[in-house]
Amino acid sequence: MLVTHLHADHFGGIVFLILDGQFRRRTIDLTVVGPPGTERRLNEAMEASFPGSTEVKRRFVVRVVEHRERTAWATHRFTALPFEVRHAAGAPSYALRVKNAESGSCIAYSGDTEWTDALLDAAQGTDLFLCEGYAHHPVRWHMDLTTLQTHRHRLETRHLLLTRLSPTALEADLSTWDVAHDALTLTV
Ligand SMILES: [Zn+2]
Numbered sequence: 001m002l003v004t005h006l007h008a009d010h011f012g013g014i015v016f017l018i019l020d021g022q023f024r025r026r027t028i029d030l031t032v033v034g035p036p037g038t039e040r041r042l043n044e045a046m047e048a049s050f051p052g053s054t055e056v057k058r059r060f061v062v063r064v065v066e067h068r069e070r071t072a073w074a075t076h077r078f079t080a081l082p083f084e085v086r087h088a089a090g091a092p093s094y095a096l097r098v099k100n101a102e103s104g105s106c107i108a109y110s111g112d113t114e115w116t117d118a119l120l121d122a123a124q125g126t127d128l129f130l131c132e133g134y135a136h137h138p139v140r141w142h143m144d145l146t147t148l149q150t151h152r153h154r155l156e157t158r159h160l161l162l163t164r165l166s167p168t169a170l171e172a173d174l175s176t177w178d179v180a181h182d183a184l185t186l187t188v
Pocket of ligand 1: 005007010089114
């Protein structure tokens with residue numbers, strides 16, 4: 001499991017995934033790859049949600065690996081490369097670039113961030129770049145469509161797809177953008 005940053009709407013669900021695995025008698029180990037501090041924040045979230053849950057013996061191991069800036073983490077199925085971005089989450093936040101080891105196809109995800117040129121590197125040469133399109137006008141720590149439009153031509157990706165739009169962004173003129181929606185399935 002790859003985590004961009006340590007806000008609950010991006011990593012809080014892992015608590016329930018672990019508990020679900022416990023109740024379903026999961027036996028496959030779970031690897032969580034996230035920002036420095038992920039293990040501590042995950043344990044705090046576990047204890048805040050279900051006191052005592054970090055002491056429970058399970059049939060699977062939860063292993064935490066920390067991102068290292070622009071250093072690849074690889075499995076036999078894919079390679080993940082983190083690029084630090086600008087989003088305050090109590091620990092560094094990252095855009096992630098993931099390459100399929102078999103097909104060579106490559107996608108990137110901005111996570112939450114205001115504009116940073118690190119996104120150019122994350123998106124370069126990708127088949128798909130999922131980018132936050134949170135706000136219509138500039139707002140701190142998040143991407144806005146006005147700023148993204150000024151940098152759009154610099155993003156070297158085959159397909160730019162907006163995700164995570166706020167109500168105000170959804171009310172903007174989106175006719176020149178490709179916007180993700182619930183249950184969207186894409187093949188790259
Ligand atoms: Zn966030």
